[in-house]
Amino acid sequence: KQEVTQIPAALSVPEGENLVLNCSFTDSAIYNLQWFRQDPGKGLTSLLLIQSSQREQTSGRLNASLDKSSGRSTLYIAASQPGDSATYLCAVRHPESQGGSEKLVFGKGTKLTVNP
Amino acid sequence: DVKVTQSSRYLVKRTGEKVFLECVQDMDHENMFWYRQDPGLGLRLIYFSYDVKMKEKGDIPEGYSVSREKKERFSLILESASTNQTSMYLCASSFFRVSTDTQYFGPGTRLTVL
Numbered sequence: 001k002q003e004v005t006q007i008p009a010a011l012s013v014p015e016g017e018n019l020v021l022n023c024s025f026t027d028s029a030i031y032n033l034q035w036f037r038q039d040p041g042k043g044l045t046s047l048l049l050i051q052s053s054q055r056e057q058t059s060g061r062l063n064a065s066l067d068k069s070s071g072r073s074t075l076y077i078a079a080s081q082p083g084d085s086a087t088y089l090c091a092v093r094h095p096e097s098q099g100g101s102e103k104l105v106f107g108k109g110t111k112l113t114v115n116p
Numbered sequence: 117d118v119k120v121t122q123s124s125r126y127l128v129k130r131t132g133e134k135v136f137l138e139c140v141q142d143m144d145h146e147n148m149f150w151y152r153q154d155p156g157l158g159l160r161l162i163y164f165s166y167d168v169k170m171k172e173k174g175d176i177p178e179g180y181s182v183s184r185e186k187k188e189r190f191s192l193i194l195e196s197a198s199t200n201q202t203s204m205y206l207c208a209s210s211f212f213r214v215s216t217d218t219q220y221f222g223p224g225t226r227l228t229v230l
Contacts, residue, residue, distance in 0.1 A: 042223055109158065
């Protein structure tokens with residue numbers, strides 16, 4: 001059974017700092033890995049999606065890497081800002097044997113606080 | 117822009133009531149999903165649907181049912197609400213079996229069962 005773990009559970013940094021969020025998964029047979037952002041009391045917003053054949057994706061100050069063989073991904077945030085404060089969720093999409101379904105399996109998230 | 121809407125942001129119900137949570141998407145997506153999110157447990161899949169009138173159980177279907185009569189609408193039903201169903205409920209949609217695509221989430225419904 002696929003399991004996704006995110007470390008740390010919470011992180012507090014001063015504004016301007018570069019930071020790394022970690023995600024690990026137990027089964028390397030994935031289609032893709034995604035990073036989402038969730039603001040308090042809100043839904044999820046997709047930040048970056050990395051296909052299983054890719055090593056990294058970049059969007060603005062965000063860079064996500066994927067090492068499928070070791071079951072790890074990192075989300076790098078450059079020059080953090082207070083507006084980056086949110087919970088960041090990692091999810092892997094992998095095939096299920098039943099009916100060919102493709103499920104997203106989520107980590108529990110890292111709550112990031114960027115202090116002014 | 118893809119838009120997934122949920123009928124209520126906040127809902128308060130009493131134990132034993134029948135509860136309907138509605139989700140509508142405007143992108144002609146085949147797949148629709150219902151999750152619940154609880155502190156310390158993360159997001160857990162309740163039910164999902166590949167097409168109209170089709171449904172499949174997720175990881176925690178007990179106490180829930182779903183209905184998909186139209187492609188754009190996916191309803192989650194709590195037949196007899198209980199206090200342990202107090203949670204944040206999130207709906208999502210995606211294109212059918214396209215591994216390059218993401219799931220698009222609604223804003224969530226915070227349900228409290230008293």
